[in-house]
Amino acid sequence: MKITKATELKQKPDFTKLSFGKIFTDHMITMEYDESKGGWAEPEIVPYGRFDINPASCVLHYGQGIFEGLKAYKNAEGRITMFRPTDNFKRMNKSATRLCMPTFDIDVVVDALKQLVLLEQDWIPTAVGTSLYIRPFMIGNEDFLGVHPSKKYIFSIILSPVGSYYSGGLTPTKIMIEDQLTRASNGGTGEAKCSGNYAASLLGAEKAKKLGYDQVLWLDAAEKKYVEEVGAMNIFFVIDGTVVTPMLDGSILAGITRNSALQILRKNGYKVEERHVSVKEILEAGKNGKLEEAFGTGTAAVISPVGVIAYKGKEVVINENKMGKITEYLYDQITGIQTERYNDEFGWVVGVK
Ligand code: PLP
Ligand code: COI
Numbered sequence: 461m462k463i464t465k466a467t468e469l470k471q472k473p474d475f476t477k478l479s480f481g482k483i484f485t486d487h488m489i490t491m492e493y494d495e496s497k498g499g500w501a502e503p504e505i506v507p508y509g510r511f512d513i514n515p516a517s518c519v520l521h522y523g524q525g526i527f528e529g530l531k532a533y534k535n536a537e538g539r540i541t542m543f544r545p546t547d548n549f550k551r552m553n554k555s556a557t558r559l560c561m562p563t564f565d566i567d568v569v570v571d572a573l574k575q576l577v578l579l580e581q582d583w584i585p586t587a588v589g590t591s592l593y594i595r596p597f598m599i600g601n602e603d604f605l606g607v608h609p610s611k612k613y614i615f616s617i618i619l620s621p622v623g624s625y626y627s628g629g630l631t632p633t634k635i636m637i638e639d640q641l642t643r644a645s646n647g648g649t650g651e652a653k654c655s656g657n658y659a660a661s662l663l664g665a666e667k668a669k670k671l672g673y674d675q676v677l678w679l680d681a682a683e684k685k686y687v688e689e690v691g692a693m694n695i696f697f698v699i700d701g702t703v704v705t706p707m708l709d710g711s712i713l714a715g716i717t718r719n720s721a722l723q724i725l726r727k728n729g730y731k732v733e734e735r736h737v738s739v740k741e742i743l744e745a746g747k748n749g750k751l752e753e754a755f756g757t758g759t760a761a762v763i764s765p766v767g768v769i770a771y772k773g774k775e776v777v778i779n780e781n782k783m784g785k786i787t788e789y790l791y792d793q794i795t796g797i798q799t800e801r802y803n804d805e806f807g808w809v810v811g812v813k
Contacts, residue, residue: 469486475590485580486507489504528595543809576619633674633765641667646710651714665691695766703725743771767779
């Protein structure tokens with residue numbers, strides 16, 4: 461693989477004061493697709509820098525853009541690993557297909573990513589709760605104004621040393637159920653990790669923020685009856701001893717952390733259900749003292765306790781606004797596997813070095 465090194469390296473940040481996604485490393489991957497040249501060219505590592513994009517580039521107008529999020533870690537012995545990278549690129553190829561974008565060879569991309577992470581290994585923070593966030597993305601980049609799939613694309617991967625996604629770390633978050641706006645609907649792109657889904661979620665998220673909430677819990681588009689997912693994470697509830705999460709029905713992202721949490725819970729004998737979860741059920745469980753815990757799962761969010769859920773101006777406080785036992789257990793298990801404190805019996809951890 462062609463590697464062009466940066467002539468000047470950036471100063472590393474204070475790794476004890478990392479927030480989420482504001483600092484970028486010295487290098488990135490780019491790989492270009494041109495239908496007229498037979499498809500994908502080889503990936504390259506180049507200095508982190510700007511793209512030269514024409515104002516008529518179709519992504520700027522019609523939003524053919526998809527992305528992924530995964531993390532790399534350096535364990536106590538200095539071994540560098542990534543968590544389930546192949547699953548992210550499989551999902552990215554599914555997103556690509558939904559948006560009429562070209563799929564790519566996963567092995568080629570994982571191999572290139574390993575080389576990038578190795579080159580940037582001094583950027584991997586090691587304190588508890590920190591990691592190197594990996595952001596692969598792909599955009600349509602042909603210059604035209606008609607509406608049709610692009611014949612040219614840029615695939616890229618950038619890296620960012622990160623701390624907690626939420627500024628409060630593991631302090632339980634407050635989420636608001638949005639009963640007017642819709643993020644995704646049946647047959648739409650909810651299941652794809654595409655830029656437009658996030659644009660569609662911003663107004664609701666701003667509304668929630670103004671009312672003092674951290675994020676929105678979205679409902680199904682058709683009936684506004686069933687909970688789906690939060691802006692940047694899947695949602696779980698513990699109701700009367702059973703762990704319940706909305707089933708994947710096409711409008712929810714099939715979260716890799718969600719899947720990891722389900723596998724860990726099932727393997728360890730917890731009662732788990734993937735099914736429709738109505739707002740009514742949550743509110744009633746809250747009233748009857750049976751809503752024992754709520755938490756979100758996501759690469760950026762990891763396992764994130766939810767302390768308050770609001771619906772139409774009324775709040776349900778969960779577990780006295782404290783992190784619950786199952787939430788804590790899962791946080792410990794997942795971060796333990798990711799950082800190799802615990803044995804990886806699932807085969808999720810991929811060594812970079
Ligand atoms: N749902 C949405 C909308 C997300 O943006 C994310 C984050 O990636 C998730 C769920 C969680 O997915 P994962 O666990 O694969 O990061
Ligand atoms: C991730 O968890 O990787 C995400 O993509 C969430 C993001 C929108 C910050």
